Amino acid sequence: MKILVRCNVEARENTFSAIVLQEHKLIIPFFQRTYKWDSENWARLFEDLISSFNDGVEPFLGSIILKRLQGSKNEAQIIDGQQRLTTLSILLKALIDQIDNENISDFKNFLYKPFTKNEIKIQHSLIDREKYSKVLNNENFDQNEETGIFGCYNYFTKKIQEEFGKDEDRKFKFAQTVFSEHKSLVSVFLQDKEDEQKIFDAINSTGVTLSATDIIKNSLFDKIIKETNEEKAIKLYDEYWRNIFEKDDDEQTFWDTTIKTGSDTRTKGEILFHAIAVVKGIFKETDNLSKLSAIYKNHIYKLNEDELINFLKEIKKFALIYRNLPEMKNDDLFVYNYETRFFHICQFTNVKTPFLPIIFILKDEFRDKSDEYKKCFLLMEIFIFFRSICGKRTSPYNKNVIKIIKDYQTNKGIYEILKQNLSDIPLADEVREVFYNISNKSAKFILFWIELCREFGKKDYIDKSGLNYVYELEHIMPQSWQENWSDNANSKDEADKLIYQIGNMALLKGKLNAKVQNSSWKDKRLEYDKYIGNLSINKELLDKETWDKNKIEQRSEKLIKEFFEIWNYDEL
Template sequence: MQAKETLFADLVQGRAQQFQVPLYQRTYSWTERQLGQLWADILEQAELLESGDRASTHFLGSVVLAPSPQNEATFPRWLVVDGQQRLTTLSLALAAIRDHIADTQPDEAERIDDEYLINKRKSGTDHLRLLPTQADRPQFAAHIRGPLETRAGGGNVGTAYSFFRRKLVEAEDPTAPQDVFRIEQALTSRLTLVAVTAERGDNVHRIFESLNNTGLKLSQADLLRNYLFMRLPTLGEHIYETYWLPLQNSLSNDELEQLMWLQLVLGGDDRVRRQDLYASQQQHFERREISEAEIEAYIRELHHRGALFRRLLHPEEEPDPTVRAQLRRLDTWQAQVTYPALMLLMDRRERGELDSPETARAMSYIESFLVRRMICRVPTNNLNRVFQAVPGQLPRDVPVADGLHQLLSADNRFWPDDDELRGKIRAAPFYQYGRWHQRKMVLQRLEESHEHPEPVDFATPQLTIEHVLPQSAGDEWMRMLHEDAATTETPEDLHVRLRHTLGNLTLTAVNSELSNHPFERKQDLLKGSHLEMNRRIAATERWGAQEILARADDLAERAIALWPAPLRGIGRAERNRDWQLAHQVVAALPHGTWTSYGDLAAFLGSGAQAVGNHLAGTPGLANAHRVLTSEGKVSDGFRWTSPGDGGDVRARLTADGIRFTVNGAADPAQRVSADDLALLLTGADETEAHGEDAAQRTAQGQGGETRADRFFRQLAADDSPETVTTVRALLHRWEEGGGWIGHGAGQVTTSAFLMLGEAGAPGRGIWPLTLYPGGGRGGTAEVVFQHLAAREPFTDRGLRAELLGRLNELKGIDIPEGKLELRPNFRLSLLEEDHNRELLAETLTWFRHCWDTRDTA
């Protein structure tokens, strides 16, 4: 048996060979959680390569190999006893890179194939450098062999390949562009493996067990503390009691580790990673012989900065009211990424280099930078780099606040100017970007800008975001929108385009009463609001397109006054970013789904014609052929833009899993709406926060009415008595089976969650369905596949697919497989049928059984 450190490139390159996954191995099972962590590691290594750091590689894990019984002298074959998940994932990532560059650099694509993926002169299964289990083999082979139109979709293999295709499109983002060949180099030559090669007769399973026995690791803070105090033979006790123990008592271990990292960053190290904290600080101390006095000085400085750091974590401890207000807003925003810049400002103020008003002004630039980027939908993937670089890049020849303003205004920081802010507030779907607490804070700040003589105490009322024009608009609303719709736009298109824009959103504590009522009813309720913005909405005669856009313009001017602009604009980069977002979301379309030009335009805050022109003129855009007209037809103006494409578009769509109706239109059930597109680029975190928050607040009522009562009141206002009775029986049966019902505060109406797990324990609950009253269009049950993908045991795509299959047995339900990544719904009225009720009850019993047996499976 031999064990050695190696790289993926060294392992698979060279002469023709094959790595075979034994048939007894489990199938490929990595989910987006593991894929996301690997991608972050790959990008980190790519950045280190860019900086010239070639020493800090990333250890990926072990691979245990044994000679295959089919081994030949001229064609070595190895059994992959352990490590098939890693090898399969890296191979799929390389296949995605190959296909990403195939149109523009075909020679490089062929090189990737030859070096890592195939045995060029072999045929059949020997053609593949990696041969998965039989269950995964067809999908894997389809993605490795191509061509594109023959590839199978679905399954964990297809999901992983699509994940990397999507991430490669994101990596082209102008805010933080990544070179695709540097990504390839990081993947093949910077992720280290321990390859354990067994001889015939070795007990490879015992080797596997020993490699996977792990204990509780010491944190970076633990390692550095031990290192420091081992070098304090005479002063250790005094320093520990005077500085270290108070510091340790004031911060958690994680916070202490973060402070130690910030200490290095404030010293100008803009590349150090938290996981490398110990090694970096050790290297700093060991450059020369260091004395106990110097270590004491380091710990004393750490202790001093610990008090400043606590003010970032607990803004109420900041004595100056203007600085305290800024810190509170940034804390509400959950802006931990800005800590290097904030600590720099606190440190400089402590040294007397700027006063509190100047500190608050500098912090206002940080707040504006975050808020304007969120409103204008600038991706957040480079914020760590931006703020970690502040201490080392801050200009020294200007005052601190002015220097920070200047630094953040650089073109490559993408701080939106006033014109872009105005345009995005008018057109962008604000409700679908950022996190819910960030959206709420923006609206709160806009309300505060009215400077009402009796301002609202935002800490007390349970304000939520209300759509004035409802998300699900009834007939009266649609008749009004018909008056406003242009000749080329339907009322439905206008509704989709305007409903999530900032001009249509407000804050209220009575949104359950507002619900989906006509505007006249909403006016009466909004008139009595304590919020100035609501009284102004109530003062208008109607609420259509013109009123929403006029309010958007007013809010834009308030936003410009609240959040300072950069020193110079970002020019044409704004348009490039918008199209980059389009590329990302189109690349993310799951197998078996399509979207329309109008849906994509509403998601972007653009026009359908502009979207069509861009897609038609952009070569190599993944999945561009899956953007169709609203009727599900291929646009008359569609043309293949890449030399490698061509042929019949409908045949290509069929190969992509799109079904067609008898009149030749794509199946509307497979259409991905504007709301679905937004879900594709968000994780399950928003869904989980919503559900768990609802679960924790189940027992609360409002005005003497419990949330359960409110849910059924709203349901009864829109659905038949039979449907209401059926839903009551469904919830009762769920509780009898050991589940419980969580009722949400609701963003438009209330809701009911069919919960399992421990109430009030974030991260531990799970729910298969969320029920919503219909607000004029019939109540619905939302199947939360997106949430389930982050919860065991339903991280297994096969289990989610089984849930989908069981639901599709109900008459009237036909959820396409492509929506396993989303949150499709069906009408609650379908449950009036006896057969459907029984099938759903059996499905929910099966779901509970999967949950109950997850630890013993």
Template sequence: MTIQLGLIEAHEQTIGKIFSDSYAFEIPPYQRPYAWEKEQATELLTDLLEAMDNTEVSGGVYFLGSVVLIKSPADPKSLVVDGQQRLTTLTILISVLRDLTSNEEIRINRRSFVFQKANPDSGTVDRYRLLLRPQDRSFFSKFVQVPGATNELPDPANLQGSQQRISENAIYFRQQLARMDEERRNKLVAFIIQRCYVVAVAVPTPESARRIFRVLNARGLDLTPTDILKADFLDRAGQALETDLASRWEAIEQRLGREKMVELFGHIRMIFERDKPRIALEDGFPKFVKPFKGDADVFMTDFLEPLAEASSFLSNQQLVRDRFGLDAHRAVQSLNRVDNKDWVPAALLCFWKVQDRSKVANFLIELERLTYFLFCVRAEVNVRIGRYVEVIDLIDPLPDRPVPKIGLQLSEAEQFQFLEALSGPLYTKTRVCKPVLLRLDEALSSGGATYDDVVSIEHVLPQTVEEGSEWAHLFPAEQDRKDWTHRLANLVLLTRRINTKASNWDFSRKKTHYFASDDGSSPFPLTQGVLQTSVWNSQFLKDRQIMLIQALAKLWRLDATLLARADEFKGKSLTPPKPNGIEEGTWLDDTVLALKELGGQASLSDLYKQIARLRGETKRSLPTNYQAIVRRTLEENSEDSDAHRQRHRLFRNSDKGKGLWSLA
């Protein structure tokens, strides 16, 4: 079947026709690396076998989706715009089946689906049916396409990236197919070649292909915004620069990872746009990052590579310490613990623009203070972005931008709000508590403590006090217990999981057998202070609270005496907390935060994963029906939904066909 729509041709083809002289496939340099993992390879093989065996259900055929090609009607040369993952995996599968064939004549014939032999009569030349990107081409030829190559496959543990995936999937296919008898393997080859179909969509120009590339995502990995931007970038660069720029782009992507690459482009966009993103990254980046639309080599050399280097540097704690000192190192370590990355564009810009190391070090220390102020008072995203944009304007002033009013500094009113947040029931701020405690402990430490995911927070005075217990005697007034239970002075760090039974032990037993290690000490100064006292009552907590708040005030250069002047700040305009009464730790709060961290727009599947991660990090439950809860939360707080409950207007269903949701 052939469909012709203007310059677009769509042909339904068997795999036998796809891997014939009609097509000469080549993966262009701008494509992302081969990325299918064993999970996708398993799914493909399972689907093929089920379709082959259950003809009543499948009709004896199997559809593999579509491939998008830049191809002229009379020329077999086919640049693969979409479909690389399937074509590569099918080539691996057919190559393994070829090498397992015992009959030499049949084995030679099966080579024709992988290799095109020169034929002067038909005008063909020797070439492989599929040429991967230049970076992987020789590896794929040596270990997959050459006859007998899959008999001795390299150890994936010694490889990385796309070559590791190729080897892993070839080994998987080899293991599975070797268990079958030859008759069943022959049947599978015939089914793949004769009864499996794809729709080959051919367009003559890269521009047309890119448009289809953005909407046709067949089974496998979704396109990222940077995949789309890369295709646009390399197409504009021209053939002379394409290979070199593609290699440099992929070197950055391999160093950072695909997710970090998308994050980097979001940060670069913020450096240029200096406002809350309101359109998708793939649309907003070319609009606001003007150098991207200019000379491609200049953008790569003067913008992308140095900012990518800054991003890598920011992730390397040892390099930060070596270049900028211990205080800057601790500040960056602490910054990486907060629940958003809004501070990163300013840090990247500073690394990029400021050469004086002492100035960079001081900037990082000041940036940590500002970030933790916004973090602890739970400033909403518009407030955070507005403040960080002022910092960006300080580093890189532009003639059309207003002069920043305050930037990195904190007013007395903001210092008071910061101190008040630190002095209150910190434990109830689920995302804030642990980063603050770790930073405080680090400030008190001489360097002996280490901090990782195993560190947990425990209450000294337990959250639930049993009648007649020692705790009831030490804190007879219920209000007194409520006042102190979740505050800084009553919290300690442990290098073990929380033991709910031990939580209610008497103080002396809890201290000796729960808080202390085998040698009777603790690596955490916060916890060591508990081990060194014989009393735990209201007066001790009051004194300890003052001491700890003073330590944080010293760390973040806050005037602790402002707490005694609370009346002066009543009625003053402070940075607002979360808008519209959204309670911390609720599904609504999680959904808003997850969308923010995903750049303001995400598919439901990505949103589910992000919310699951957030709740996992804070050790909160994730019921089996959590996806339904998230959908209901979105719909009840969106004017686009009939289920809208009129209270909040927080979300938009930005593309109902794709299930995309964004912040309103």
């Protein structure tokens, strides 16, 4: 049965054996993404095949898109379907290894070139080539691995044993039916002049999801091959892509990790490429993030060889900057310096990603960490932080950032441009008001940084151990105040004005039990010594014989003063 996909592309229902036997060699492009299928995919595939085998019906396993290489003798490039084809070939290898039947050798022609000593028919991508070779050549690998190519083989080995046991005839018939009889795949052959990238993207936009990073990589190296040759493309890939994004499992995990950004969830790789596109000026204010890969493809299409190489260099530069940005965790040791504070604020407010292009420029331009560099961070810090604690939303994809980059590219002087575009900062009086009715989250953050500032003597870099962000926020005059604190207030409104201002809050090493929380100051003060640790911000409380309206308001004023010494408008 023929299926016409478009005027110059023909698709045909085929068996696995027909697809692999008609080609002398099947090549997965070296730059294709790593093998991604997992136990959920394997289970679904195996269950479909077993069910179809038992019911005597043909399953549909998807499409394989191939493009015969010009000037080659029956060698084809796998444009799409490498995950599917890899999985099926590993399932077949697991069956071959477990079937005791003299005719099983016929199946080896599906995996190995004829008239060779087990020369593998499918040439895998650079990332997975070694692992795939180990599986097909019965080399030693971890039999307990549960992910990737090794995990795939181990999974099918176990499932075959569970499903068939020692029934050799049924195992053989299953292999014969699935791989030689069922026309369960659609093979699509492209003409030599067909744009495989367009077909690849079209198929994947409706099927297996590719990240924008995957599509950008495919477009880049497809264009580089066309501008140069595959040998040079592989060298560039190794230096500027593989060593950055795919060097090992840790790197791949880092770039594949998803982050919530506003209403969207994106991988770190996609966040990086969005930021680069903003820096390069190829992502405009009117552009939509869903079109990021298309924006890159249009840009890449226009580049010549030298421009492509320079673009790769820039990608590597910005990727290394992003990779080395602090990711603050609560149990890390925090020291008092402006960069640590900025990235902690970004985590606190969840607005780091829109400012990433600006961070890239600052990190690239100010390698010597000049005063202007520090002022830029302070300005962004105050803009983000003050708006956050005053309840003013900062858009996850702030168009101001795109305008800042555009102004910078034409005018230079990044600090002045930042100051012009980030001018909507709440006034000091507006910020002061917050401290008299402050959220627990904001109070905890502010008290922590005031304590760090005291600890480090207001110096940026000093040999101190630092603090972990692991404290509990405590209202000294408690929310349940009526029984033991009625001398401080005559009504709920009066009490709330004292309870929820910053002067009435402390950072403790653990949470007090409810009985202690609601005790009088005299009893509570005795317990505080067990919980305050070495924090000066708490030790000063123990000197107070009483805790009343005057003490709370005096402490609030003192903390507000220290707050504005750290986040100082006058330094902008």
